[in-house]
Amino acid sequence: MARLSNLKPMLGTMPPRLGTPGPANERERSSLRSKTEPSFKWLNSARWKKLRLEVLVRDRFTCRMCKRIEPDTSRLVADHVIPHRNDQVKFWEGELQTLCRTCHSTTKQKEEAAMPKGVWY
Structure with a gap:
């Protein structure tokens, strides 16, 4: 019969998976993403x-969702x-639209969260 004490050294070397603290604030989260996601460099x-400026000018500084005109870019x-x-390829050649920060952070993010995970166009 195996002794349970043999498992103890093995468990001590495993990295914790639950309860690991994430980034404390948005600045840390953004800093972490800028190091790991290539789109942040782009x-x-x-x-x-x-x-970006071409898209804003094309859309006349108007949010496509709420139709609000925003002169502050x-x-x-x-x-x-x-x-x-x-x-x-999708980043540079995909269709772009102008959104205000509020619509982008709320409505658009909810739409993307509702999309099936791992399934993209």
Whole structure:
């Protein structure tokens, strides 16, 4: 019969899976994502900034969901209609729309969360 004490050294080396603390705030979460997700590098590029401004001008600084005109571009998001999920081709060639931060953070995120996991267009 096996002795249970033999399992103890093995369990001590396993990394904890439950109760591990995540990022404490949005700044830490963003910092972690910027190191792990390739799309964060693309978002900081001059190419993206130019493309974003073209989309905002094309849509006349108007949110496509709530139709609100927002002259402050820091409150607008150039949103991918179909999520790119770090696919470089979809990121650069996908259809973009202008959304205000409120619609992007609430309505759009709820729509994406309702999509089946692992199934993208």
